[in-house]
Amino acid sequence: MTERGLSVVVPVKGRVQETRALLASLRDAIAYCPEPVQLLLVDDSTPADARLHRAHCTEHGATYVLGPRYVGAKRNLGVRLARYDLVLFIDSDCLATPDLLQRHLKTLRTAPPEVGAVAGPTYLQGADTTVFRVMRRSRLLNAAFEWPGQCRRVAWATTCNLAVRKSAFQSVGGFAERPLTVVGGEDVDLGIRLTEAGWTITCDPAAVVVHDKGSTDSLGTVSRRLVTYGRSGQWLLDVHPKRGRPKLNRTGVLVLAAMAALPGLRHSRGRTALLVPLAAAALLARDTRERLAPTDESLTSVAEAAACALLDWSFDLGEFIGALQLGRPDRIFTGFGWTDDEAFEWDRTPDRPYGG
Template identity: 55%
Template sequence: MSAVEHERGMSVVVPVKGRVPQMRAQLASLRAAMDRSPEPAEVLVVDDSDPADAASHQLNCEEFGARYVTGPRHVGAKRNLGVAQARYDLILFTDSDCRVPPEIFERHIKTLRDAGPSVGGVAGPTFVEHSDAPTYRFMRWSKLLNDDLERPRRRATVTWATTTNLAVRRKVFEEVGGFPSESLTIVGGEDVDLGIKMFDAGYTTVCDPETVVIHDHASTDSLTTACRRLFTYGRSEQWLCTIHPGHRRPVVNAFTLATAAAAVGMVLVPRFGGRGLLAVPMALGLVAGARAQRLRGSNRSARAAAETFACASVDLMFDLGGFVAAFELRRPGMLFTGLRPADAD
C-alpha cells in the first residue's frame, strides 16, 4: 500500500449492496456529522448493487455530497478500494445499515489527534435499534450478534472492533495491509482481521463509549436473516483461526458434540433401535439449554427462560457455520477451536 502523505482530515468509507433506504438514512446522518467536523471530511460509498439500486445510490450520493465508487463484491476489497481513493489521513468505517451521531467526526478526530502514535484506532459502541418483531425480542439476548457491537461501551481498549463505528490512522491501516480482499466469506471477519493485525503490530485501538452508532433492526427482525448472519460469522471465524493461530482458543462446538452423539447413537441402534439416534437432538438441546442459562443470568422469569432458549437455539447456527468451515478448509482440528474474544488479550 502507498506510503504517500495525505491531507489532514477524515474520509468515511461505506460499502453497500442494495439497502437503498438504509443507505440514504446513513448518508443523511453523515451529512449532518460532516457539517460539524473540525477538519475537512468526505464520504465514499463503494457499491456493487444491481443497476436500479446503483442508480438510486448515485442520486442519493449527489444529494448528500458523497462520492460514489463502483466496487467489487467482497466487502474487504470494497473498503480497501475506498481507502485507496480517499483524500485524508484518518479513515472512518461504518456500514450502510447504520446511522452515525452528529458528533462522530468531532470526537473520533480529537481522540486520534490527541493520542500518541501507538494508538492506531478508536472504536465506539453500536446499538441495534428497538423493534417489535418477535425475532428481535428473543435475539436481543444474543451475545454472538450484539456483544461485538456493544463492547466499546464497557472497555478502554479492544483487540479489534466492528467496522460499524471504527476510525483508524490511514498510515497504520496501510502499514498492516488493510482488509483481506479474499476470504472464505464475502462478508464477515474482515474487521477482526484488521484489528488483530493492528494489535499484533503493536498498535492499540482505544474505545470512546459516548460516540454511539445506531444499527438498523432489520438484521434481527427476520429469523432467516439472523440464521444466515450467524452461519456466516461461524464460517468466517474458522477462516480467521487459520490465519491468526495465535488468537485461537479451545471451544465446544455443538455440532462436533452432536456428531459424537450420533456415532454413539449408531453403536446403540442394535440395542435401542432408532431411539439411539435421539442422542443428536438431545446433545444440541443440552448445549442450547446450558447457553440459555448463561444468557439469562439471574433473571429467572418464565419469559426470560423461553426467550433465551429460543435465542441459544438460533445461535447454534454459528456452531454449524464453524463446523462446516472446518471441512471446507480441510482442517478437522478446527472442530475444537474458536477465536478469542476481542477483550481477551
Template identity: 50%
Template sequence: MASQRGISVVVPVKGRVPLMRAQLASLRTAMEHSPEPAEVVVVDDSEPDDAEAHRVSCRELGARYVPGPRHVGAKRNLGVDQARYDLILFTDSDCRVSPDVLKRHVTTLRDADSTVGGVSGPTFVDHGRTRGGRIMRWSRLINDDLERPGRAAKVTWATTTNLVVRREVFEEVGGFPSESLDIVGGEDCDLGIKITDAGYTIVCDPDAVVLHDHAITESLATAARRLHGYGRSEQWVCSVHPHHRRPVLNAFTVASTAALAGIALAPRSRGAGLLAGPAVLALVVAARARGLRDEERAVGGGGTAERLACAAVDLLFDLGGFQAALQMGRPSGLVTGLRPADDVRPEGGGGRPPGRSWLPVEGTGWSPAGG
C-alpha cells in the same frame, strides 16, 4: 495518493437503498460537527437501478460515489485508495452514526500518541418490535462484539460498523483481505488483529455511538443467516491467525460425536442411541439459554421462551463454524474458535458505562439522552 489532514468515511454497499440514504443523512449531520475536513466515500456494486439510486443519494447528500468489486474487503480497500484524508472511519450502509461521532473520533486520535492505531465506539442494534427482534435482543453473538467498545478500554479488533484508523497504519498492515472464505465476513477481525500484532493499540470511546438498523434481526431467518456467516468467518480468521485461537465447545462437534456413538450403540439400546445427537443439541440450547441474562435486555418482558428461542438460533453460528472447518480441511477448527477481542475494565475500576450519550428518535434522528 498523499493524504491531507481530515477524516474520510468509507461505506461499502450493495442494494439497501433506503438504509444507505438514511446513513448518508446521519453522516451529513456528523460532518457538520467535525472539527476537521470530512468526506464520505460510498463504494457500490449494486444492480443498475439500485446503483443509480445510490448515485442520486450521494449527489444530494454530499457523498462521493465509487463503483467497486463484490468482496466487501476489496470495497473498503478501494474506498481508502480514493480517500483524501489521513483518518479513515469505517461504517456500514445499514447503520446510522450519532451527530458527534466524527468529532469524538478525530479528537481522540489527534490527542493520542502514535502507538494508538485506531479508535472504536459501540454499535447498538435497534432490534425493533418484531418477533425476531424481541428474541435476538438476548443474543450475545449478535450484540456483544458490536457493543464491546462501550465497556472495554481497548480491543484486539472491532467491527467495522464503527472503527476509525490512521491511514498510515492501515497501509502498513496491508488493509483488508480482498479474498476470504465468503464475500463478506471476518475482514474486520483480520484488520484489527493485524493492527494489534503490529504493536498498535485500538482504544475505545464508549460515547462515540453508532446505531445498527433493525434489519439485522428483523426475522429469525435473517438472524440465522447472519450468525451462520459469522461462524464461517470466525473459522477463516482462525486459519489466517492461528495464534489467536482458543478451545471452544462447538455444539455440532459434540452432537456429531454423540450421534456416532449413539449409532454404534443403537442395536444394544433398541434404537434409543439414535437420539443422542438431538439430545445433546437440546441440552446445549438449554444450558446456553440459562446464560443469556441481561437486565437491560430483560426490560419489556420476555423470559425463558425468548431465551430458548434465541439460543436455538444462535446454534447457526456453531453450524457455520463446523461446516467451514470441514470445508477448509481444518479438523482443529472443530474444537477451536477466535479469542475474545476485549480488554474489559474491571468492575469498579473507574470505567464509564456503555455509551448512551445519544439516543435514536423515531428511527432516523438523534437526541441527547435525557433531552
C-alpha cells in the same frame, strides 16, 4: 502529502433506502466537524440499485465508486481514494449520530502517536418484537458492536464504527480481500494485525453509531448472520493459528451422537437414535440457564432464553461448516480466541467469552 481531514468509507450492496438515510445522517454530522470531510460510497449493486445509489450520492455530496464484491476489498479501494489522513469506516445499514465525526476527529488528533485507531460503540435500534427480545440475550449477535462502550481499548473492533490513521492502516496492508466469507472476519484480522504491529485501538464511548433493526427482523436473518460469523472464525484460525482454544461445538456434539447411534440402530430397534435428542436436550438446558437473568422467573423468559440458545447454535454450525470448507475437520472442537488478548482493557469483563 495527504491533507488533514476525514474521509468516510461506506461499502454497500443493495440497501438503497438504508444507505440514503446513512448519507443524510453523515451530511448532518459534517456540520459539526471542524475539518473537511469526504464521503466515499463503494458499491457493487445491481444496475438498478447502482443508479439510485449514484443519485443519492449526488443528493448528499458523496462520491460514488464502482467496487469489487468482497467488503474488505471495497474498503481498501475506498482508502486508496481517500483524500485525507484520517479514515472512518461505517456500514450502509447504520446511522451516524450528529457528533460522530467530530468525536473521532478529536480523539485521534489528541491521542498519542501510537494510537492507530478509535472504536466507537454501535447500538441496535430498539424494536418491541419477539426476535429483538430473544436476541438481546445473545452474547454473539451484537456483543462486539457494544464493546467500545465497555472498554478503554480493544485488540480489534467492528468496522461499522472505526476511525483509523491512514498511515497505520497502510502500514499493515489494509484489509484481507478474500477471506472465507464475502463479509466477516476481515475487521478482526485488521485489528489484530494493527495491535501486533504496535498500534493501539482506543475506545470513545461517546462516538456512537446506530444500527438499523433490519439485522434482527427475522429469525432467518439472525441465523444466517451467526453462521457467517462462525465460518469467519475458522478462517481467522487459519490466519492466526496461535489464537485457537478448545471449544464445545454443539453441532459437532450432535453429529458425533448421530454417528455413535447409527451402528446400533438395527439391534436396538431404533432406541440408540435417542442419543441425538437426549444430547440436544442436555445442551439446550445448559445454554438456556446461561441466558437467564437472576430475576427471570416467567415461562416467557425461559422460552426466550431457550430460543436464543438455539439461534446461537447457528454460530457453532458456521464453525462446523467452515472447518469442513477449509479441509480442517480436526478443528471442529477448536474455537477462535476472540478476546484472548491483553490488549482488551475492560471496564466490566463479559460474563462469557465471545464465541463460547
